Amino acid sequence: MVDWKNPPRLFIPGPVKVDEEVLQQLARPTLGHRGKEYAQLHGQTVDMLKKIFFTEQNIFLSTSSASGIWEAAIRNCVGLDETVLCTCCGAFSDKWADVAKSCGRNVEELKVDWGKPILPEMVDEKLAAGKYAAVTLVYNETSTGLTNPVYEISRMMKEKYPDVLVFVDAVSAMVGLPLHFDELAWDVTFASVQKAFAIPPGLAVAVVSNRALEKSRNVPNRGYYFDFQQFAKRAQQSQTPTTPNIPHIMALNYQCEKLLTEGMDNVWQRHKRMGDFVRAWAGEKFDLFCEQEYASNTLTTVKNTRGINVAETINAIQEKHNTIFGNGYGKLKEQTFRIAHMGDITLDDLKELLAWIDDEID
Ligand SMILES: Cc1ncc(COP(=O)(O)O)c(C=O)c1O
Structure with a gap:
């Protein structure tokens, strides 16, 4: 026992x-998720997250682990007849490619040996040779302990392939490593909170660009639970589509304030x-x-x-x-x-x- x-x-x-004072946030009295107190908590948390990720775009709080957003990025933003380029350099980036396949999308893989990085020139070569709706990148491969040069890859893509969407799994990177969402022109990035946010598992944070949202509007069969359109609609009222994990959002609010105070x-x-x-x-x-x-x-x-x-x-x-x-x-x-x-x-x-x-x- x-x-x-x-x-x-x-x-x-x-x-x-997880520090004791963070755990205490999870034990605060609960709120109704359609009430004004929750909207205040949600709105304040989203505002702080925008500062943390240097973005003016959309933040969605998902009561799921990060794997849900793997699926969400694909199902919302890649059409059934489109192809996604999945870069694979370890267990988690490999898994994201499998998730994309399980969503019935055309997947092309760019594979390197585990322990080696995905380099801008490799992505460039692939993108120059084919037609892709999106690229998946894993910022920090948690199996191999490797940080991919995502800033360099993103700058190359911004310059040469501005129409290709950029999805970045930042699960073990988010807040521990720099993340300038708007400047990098990313479209979807996300993490679960049990990594560098130092909160118990049970919530994921996603940043979604306006153009990814626009794209998703016309992608059919986006599913129900992770539909970005529903997230965006509810976000206007500082809410989530379904009942969120409110204790975790209290803890996230607490951690965001600490991060911004530290800088x-x-x-x-x-x-x-x-x-x-x-x-x-x-x-x-x-x-x-x-x-x-x-x-x-x-x-x-x-x-x-x-x-x-x-x-x-x-x-x-x-x-x-x-x-x-x-x-x-x-x-x-x-x-x-x-x-x-x-x-x-x-x-x-x-x-x-x-x-x-x-x-x-x-
Ligand atoms: C890089 C990366 N992506 C995705 C995941 C899956 O995250 P979750 O277990 O929160 O769904 C993990 C889990 O460790 C991870 O390290």
Whole structure:
């Protein structure tokens, strides 16, 4: 049984550690979702999110995990007879391509080996050779610990392919890494809140461009739960189409206020400091799985160069210190392990964890 007074400390790449005062937001008295108090909470939260993502466009709060928005982007903005280019560089970007196929769309994949980035010239080459309605990018591949050069890709696309929609999965990037939505001319980006927002799972935040919304108007069979048109209609009254996860929105409101008080530049710098620290340790004791230049500031995927038994090490640290970090994802299990450094995790937390791993392996 879980000891609720002493729950495990989480360093897995989501859900991540949640501070006590954030948990308290989830326990506030509930509101009616069509009442003025909720509209105030919703409106205020959306206004703060617009500042956080540097956008004047649409913010939708979805009571789902991020996978729902994978599907929403495709079903709302890619016609049944259109083709989407899915860039694949790890488990999550691969999965998004599968989701697009499961929505019955034509999918073309641009694949690189896991641990390698998607580069602007690769996307350019594909877009020059075919006709695509949209491109999917994963900002931060949570399986390989890699940050794709999405700014460079977006700038190239803005200049050379302005009519192709840009969908960006920012699940393990959002708020930990820079995100200037309007400047990059993105069309859909999203994350679930259990990553760098440091809130328990149960809500996703999506940013949707006006042109994506316009496009969706004429795409048939968008489905019901994730219909952007319904989200946009209700957003005018600071509401959601269906009953939202109000406790999570209270926690999101609280976290947004904290982020804006700290300042986004400072938030990104804080994540970089944590990334540098874990990378330095990983470089000394093991190696990084991905190319150093693209290593993420929100999590590190460590290559198990010493052949340690990862599962046993994780179990030992859980036994002794009630703390968990991540084994490798999918086919990278045991070949790698993953340490999250995002949200409300601190450098001191990381120093403690790495010292405990050292005790096990040295
Ligand atoms: C990059 C990325 N995309 C999508 C997902 C799926 O998110 P969710 O589990 O919130 O649906 C994850 C989950 O870890 C992820 O890391």
